[in-house]
Amino acid sequence: MSAPDDIVIDVEGLTKTFGKQVAVRNLSIKVKRRLIYGFLGPNGSGKTTTLRMLTGLLRPDGGHGTCLGYDILRQSAEIKRHVGYMTQRFSLYADLTIRENLEFVARIHTLPHPRDRAQEAIVRLGLESRAGQLAGSLSGGWKQRLALGACILPGPELLLLDEPTAGVDPQARRDFWDEIHALAADGLTALVSTHYMDEAERCHELAFISYGDLLATGPVEEIIARSNLSTYTVGGPDLDALSRRLKSLPGIDNIAPFGNALHVSGRDGAALEESIGPLVEAGPQHWQKSAPTIEDVFIDLVSRPKGALAAPSKDGRNA
Ligand SMILES: Nc1ncnc2c1ncn2[C@@H]1O[C@H](COP(=O)(O)OP(=O)(O)OP(=O)(O)O)[C@@H](O)[C@H]1O
Numbered sequence: 172m173s174a175p176d177d178i179v180i181d182v183e184g185l186t187k188t189f190g191k192q193v194a195v196r197n198l199s200i201k202v203k204r205r206l207i208y209g210f211l212g213p214n215g216s217g218k219t220t221t222l223r224m225l226t227g228l229l230r231p232d233g234g235h236g237t238c239l240g241y242d243i244l245r246q247s248a249e250i251k252r253h254v255g256y257m258t259q260r261f262s263l264y265a266d267l268t269i270r271e272n273l274e275f276v277a278r279i280h281t282l283p284h285p286r287d288r289a290q291e292a293i294v295r296l297g298l299e300s301r302a303g304q305l306a307g308s309l310s311g312g313w314k315q316r317l318a319l320g321a322c323i324l325p326g327p328e329l330l331l332l333d334e335p336t337a338g339v340d341p342q343a344r345r346d347f348w349d350e351i352h353a354l355a356a357d358g359l360t361a362l363v364s365t366h367y368m369d370e371a372e373r374c375h376e377l378a379f380i381s382y383g384d385l386l387a388t389g390p391v392e393e394i395i396a397r398s399n400l401s402t403y404t405v406g407g408p409d410l411d412a413l414s415r416r417l418k419s420l421p422g423i424d425n426i427a428p429f430g431n432a433l434h435v436s437g438r439d440g441a442a443l444e445e446s447i448g449p450l451v452e453a454g455p456q457h458w459q460k461s462a463p464t465i466e467d468v469f470i471d472l473v474s475r476p477k478g479a480l481a482a483p484s485k486d487g488r489n490a
Pocket residue numbers: 189192193194212213214215216217218219220221366
């Protein structure tokens with residue numbers, strides 16, 4: 172048990188290769204207790220592989236560290252005992268009811284009074300109205316809620332949730348996130364992987380990973396501030412033609428459609444303004460300087476040429 176008490180995950184240099192493919196490259200993160208830590212990245216960027224290394228389910232090719240103070244290379248049994256890991260696949264019994272599934276989980280963890288523990292989880296997750304329904308007949312949102320109930324039932328200190336809201340409707344996603352916040356307020360730490368940008372904003376801190384590389388870490392506002400991006404929102408007619416024209420101009424690094432507008436961003440604010448100056452004057456579109464969103468920043472991070480990023484420092488934050 173080497174990590175300080177307030178650090179739940181402390182890993183350095185994690186690397187995992189499958190054949191020739193580097194799934195995770197030299198990843199270092201620290202996660203503080205009671206935080207909701209978002210693990211963001213596009214499909215195939217190495218999120219699941221990292222979660223599996225953190226629980227000791229998968230041995231890294233390089234790197235070391237601790238999860239809940241236990242060594243990820245040598246103490247996976249202890250880690251598993253204290254971590255609730257919700258995988259992407261629904262892994263409960265389709266032909267058992269919600270209540271039966273939860274009682275079953277309580278029994279395999281040899282918890283005393285399994286019926287009471289199942290009932291507590293049912294109340295905690297608001298599952299009362301569906302407690303007698305077969306798990307296989309539940310909608311995606313209810314299934315996820317049941318899976319979360321099964322995860323917290325043994326009383327873990329840390330939740331590792333792998334894309335828990337994938338394929339779930341917006342209201343159910345919102346309810347799920349409210350529950351994660353309530354659990355964090357009760358003392359749990361949650362590492363949540365997702366590729367939904369709106370969910371990034373619901374996390375206390377984030378790590379953004381793309382194709383195996385850690386590109387940025389920290390609270391949302393800090394990641395945005397450190398990006399040094401200048402962004403303009405452009406509305407009006409002929410945005411497609413404008414977008415094509417902008418692509419060839421210096422100082423413009425990213426153009427992303429957001430509803431009926433474009434977000435035009437650049438890392439060199441002066442060069443960007445010089446390029447757009449004549450277009451702002453001429454119209455017919457209207458331009459407005461806007462604060463970059465976390466999505467603008469992530470689009471920018473992913474589109475930078477490899478090697479153009481500042482390497483994350485030892486605590487995982489990039490300069
Ligand atoms: N057991 C494995 N054998 C071979 N390749 C693997 C294995 N597990 C993962 N990979 C590859 O490693 C890369 C990272 O995969 P990983 O599942 O960790 O990404 P992810 O960010 O969780 O993606 P998703 O959002 O799609 O779940 C992918 O290219 C994937 O194909």
